[in-house]
Amino acid sequence: MSLTVHPTALLSILDHYVRRTDVQHRVIGTLLGTRTPTSTPSPSIPTVVNVTHAFAVLHSETEEQVAVDGDYHRAMYEMFLKGRGESIVPSGTAGAGVGVGPQGKEGLSIVGWYATGSSEGSPAGLGTFSALIQNFYEQETTPFPAVHLALDTGTEEGVGAGVRAYISSPIGVYPKAENCVFVPIPCELKFHEFERSGLDLLLASSSTPSNTFLPTSPLPALHTALVGTSDALNRVLAHVQGILCGEIPPDPALGKYLWTVLGAAHDEEGGWATALQDTVMVSYLANLVRGQAEVAARLALAGGA
């Protein structure tokens, strides 16, 4: 079993952490996402949980007790699905034998919960309260196991920023809600290729002193990409030169890979010139259309009456 996290979920958690009240040591919330395979868990195929969204849930912790606002959690979940044009399929309808929990059309469902910080005694931030919350979420995600995402914000002394993922397993002769073992599972960041440019924007903004950034027109993005390509080519070239001079031991796999990648560009006879002409034509047409539109607008102003 492994877990992937979408940047939106991470940033939602961080935002929730920033907005916590003074009395809260940590914040918790619900993780939403999808599972593959979607059917009932089977030991043969490893389950991958994709966490794509997260929302905050009210909770309170004192020395003696912990409380999670279950109503709030349910209401938020319903609204969340509604906002995406999905509706909750009531559990216990068709396929009741399997007992699939409530699920949206796109398969978005509750997959687990998150918590920040490491306040609960042990350095990993996992204790009795976590076990109790885990127990609550296990009920929400049956028959699947609930995953727990522990996010270290990096604001505490000696603990770097990072993300850990766990599933739980009961412990003891008589399993009790407050006793469980959190088993670490692998966890990685995953997002769609389309979203990369959005993240580029965030990275660009976080590298400026004021943490702000103006999104640009396509040309600077093109420039960055070209410079990046050129850099990468130079690196490859240097590497190949190194091999030719006998300084670096050659790696057949890498060589094969480079061969396929660099050999991919074919130019059919005259294809390039035709495509270039087409592109210039389109560009001309676009200018023409814009000019006409502007003229039409001005004519409407001047001669409409």
Add this chain to the structure above:
Amino acid sequence: MAAALAASLPAPASAPAPAAPTYEAIPPSMSTAIDIEAEIPLTCVQLDAMVVTKIVQHGREAPSASAHGLLLGLDLDGILEVSNSFPLPSQTSEEDDKSPKSIARYQASMLRSLKEVQGDDNVVGFYQATTLGAFFDRTLVDTQAIHQERLRHGGVVVVHDVSQTARGNASFRGFRLTSSFMDAYKKGNFSSSSLMARRLKFSSILEEIPVRVRTNALASAFLERLVAPGLGAYTTRQLAEGEMPGLGGSFSVLGLGQSGVSRSLELVSEAIDSYRTEDGNVAYLTRQITREKLRAETYVAKRKEENVQRVAQGLSPLPEEDVSRLFKVPGEPSRLESMLLLGQVDAYAKSMESLAGIALVNMYGARGGGVYL
């Protein structure tokens, strides 16, 4: 507003929990930023990192290009800080979900829930995902017009171009309606004389507000940590290998595919077609107006002539009836629709232009690399 600001300022350490709320004096550095009547004009829209990823994600996941949602936040000293967003159900969902009441209920309860976890619950505008620059449409203008009347500072609309983002340049633009357009919209008068008086063109419907992106210190530290190669042993192995689908640079802008251009050509010609149709409608209505006017005038002239004859014959003249009751001259057609369509044509052409420009650069780049291999 002042109270809210005062409350958000750090309380003095010595204050022993006063029974009645005491408001702190606002420090001089902030006094210029206190803006109860929303008098400081907006100069900039600032999107939080979370909002950026939320909008991008929603734009990608939504079935059609209809992804839209509300922006929440606050304005401070001319900068509209957008700190959160949530999607609104799309228009294409089931009948009962479409009713405005249900959406309003959803919106209200969402705001309430966000407030409970200390989120901002102040609506400052909405966002709209679009493809290839086609954001000019009636619903957008209508929604923004409602917002501009109700919201503090009039609210903004943030337009996110999905197709540009897919090509490697996340595009966010902020807009609001210009005051002259609002004026015409409120009066519901889009006749050509009204357009002329206000000098309204498609390019003066919306004014652009610069958008910038901000990541707060925590998020930015976290992101930096994610891109940093070779993390400590503390995080899980995958994160430590620096092998996550690397957060570095996008190269999708270098794609040589021409599908974007042909799609954009199609859209331009579609938009021109619908503009032609609308133009035909307006011309038809104008002709009808002229015809009715002409009929009314001939009737009046005829009656006058008749009266002159009757007076000459010593008869009492016929009463000059109210012509407007006999002939219904239709009102002048609204030019709004055709103006919006023209704006759409322009937007499509503009995006096509930039597409073609990038394609040119790409082609020369590909030739430089491909031919001499």
